[in-house]
Amino acid sequence: MPVYSVYIVSKSGGLIFHSDFPSLPRVEVEKTFSYPLDMTLSYQNVLKRVVVVFGQRDGVCVGHAVMAVNGVAVTGRLLEDGRDVEAVVADEANYPLSIRFGRPRLTTNERIVLASTFHSFYAIASQLSPEPKSSGIEVLEAGAFRLHCYQTVTGIKFIVLADARQASLEPLLRRLFELYADYALKNPFYSLEMPIRCELFDTNLQAAVEQMERTGISNV
Amino acid sequence: MSRQTVRSADPKKVSSELFTLTYGSLVAQMLKDYESDEEVNKQLDRMGYNIGLRLIEDFLARTNVGRCYDFRDTAEKLQMAFKMYLGISPSITNWSPAGDEFSLILESNPLTEFVELPESHANLKYSNIIPGVIRGALEMVQTEVVACFVHDQLKGDSTSELRVKFVRRLEDAIPAGED
Numbered sequence: 383m384p385v386y387s388v389y390i391v392s393k394s395g396g397l398i399f400h401s402d403f404p405s406l407p408r409v410e411v412e413k414t415f416s417y418p419l420d421m422t423l424s425y426q427n428v429l430k431r432v433v434v435v436f437g438q439r440d441g442v443c444v445g446h447a448v449m450a451v452n453g454v455a456v457t458g459r460l461l462e463d464g465r466d467v468e469a470v471v472a473d474e475a476n477y478p479l480s481i482r483f484g485r486p487r488l489t490t491n492e493r494i495v496l497a498s499t500f501h502s503f504y505a506i507a508s509q510l511s512p513e514p515k516s517s518g519i520e521v522l523e524a525g526a527f528r529l530h531c532y533q534t535v536t537g538i539k540f541i542v543l544a545d546a547r548q549a550s551l552e553p554l555l556r557r558l559f560e561l562y563a564d565y566a567l568k569n570p571f572y573s574l575e576m577p578i579r580c581e582l583f584d585t586n587l588q589a590a591v592e593q594m595e596r597t598g599i600s601n602v
Numbered sequence: 603m604s605r606q607t608v609r610s611a612d613p614k615k616v617s618s619e620l621f622t623l624t625y626g627s628l629v630a631q632m633l634k635d636y637e638s639d640e641e642v643n644k645q646l647d648r649m650g651y652n653i654g655l656r657l658i659e660d661f662l663a664r665t666n667v668g669r670c671y672d673f674r675d676t677a678e679k680l681q682m683a684f685k686m687y688l689g690i691s692p693s694i695t696n697w698s699p700a701g702d703e704f705s706l707i708l709e710s711n712p713l714t715e716f717v718e719l720p721e722s723h724a725n726l727k728y729s730n731i732i733p734g735v736i737r738g739a740l741e742m743v744q745t746e747v748v749a750c751f752v753h754d755q756l757k758g759d760s761t762s763e764l765r766v767k768f769v770r771r772l773e774d775a776i777p778a779g780e781d
Binding site: 393504505507508509515516517518533534535536537538556559560562563564567568574 | 655656658659660662663664666668669742743775776777778779780
């Protein structure tokens with residue numbers, strides 16, 4: 383029952399904490415290609431990444447981004463040494479070419495945007511409700527994961543992304559709230575509504591999640 | 603909650619004497635620093651307010667209580683909080699006819715256990731941190747109140763009376779799904 387990530391959103395919709403766990407699957411495939419490359423790569427403006435758009439094979443799927451070419455890391459559409467990825471791939475003289483594909487981690491900025499978007503969705507969901515006094519989104523199910531959200535009376539949201547088979551995470555969410563009350567709010571140097579940068583909070587959060595994965599949800 | 607039973611024998615709990623003495627030296631030091639009783643009252647209230655803003659989350663995390671939909675509910679939960687944090691159970695009385703104002707009667711106040719108020723500080727509200735905590739904590743659950751001591755054992759009254767008056771609901775701050 384792995385837990386992938388934990389997010390905490392303040393009552394104004396700002397992301398104040400996020401953490402990924404080692405159980406978050408890290409997809410990366412490195413392959414050596416000979417000329418001509420039998421898949422179509424294209425630079426995508428939205429992702430700011432060079433992405434496979436057609437021709438998936440051997441574990442390299444459509445949607446995977448180019449992470450490195452011959453061990454040189456890629457940022458945006460350029461290699462670290464300044465060459466353009468698409469130009470390198472198109473040039474026969476560079477082959478054989480070893481390319482690493484993967485699904486890039488979200489940047490902190492992207493996470494902040496997603497957190498505040500979720501904050502709005504939560505509010506929309508509660509307004510769409512046919513019954514009065516409905517909460518917002520508590521569980522969001524997707525093919526590969528399940529998002530669990532708990533909003534406190536004061537308006538802070540605790541969000542946990544976990545395995546799709548995990549039915550309820552209520553005890554873990556409550557435990558997170560306790561840890562937040564203990565290690566963030568009781569730290570006099572933590573200012574309210576600001577990002578939580580407390581080492582004690584991190585370690586206790588890790589411990590709670592590990593314990594849950596080891597012994598099951600009821601023992602958090 | 604399971605946590606509650608563990609807490610009764612919580613090794614982290616300190617003696618209330620240590621707390622009382624610490625508070626006493628805080629007030630004494632502030633009287634030296636600020637010269638006027640009114641200013642000390644104000645500062646104590648402000649400190650209490652800042653504590654309340656944080657303490658409410660601790661209270662909610664530990665007790666699993668939900669939102670209050672009337673002021674009587676709020677009064678009961680305040681009573682519960684007094685038990686949890688100060689180890690006393692004040693009684694709730696003197697409801698106003700409109701139900702928007704009540705008093706908490708403190709038979710004993712752990713803060714004032716060893717205190718004799720000198721005549722030179724007749725205007726000092728010694729325990730003024732408590733109304734501040736109440737105001738701060740209730741503000742975080744979107745309820746604005748005015749709280750103050752109207753009777754004080756230190757000033758010769760037989761009991762201490764803490765008056766809490768409901769002002770308004772902070773509608774703008776109510777989180778989605780609860781309004």
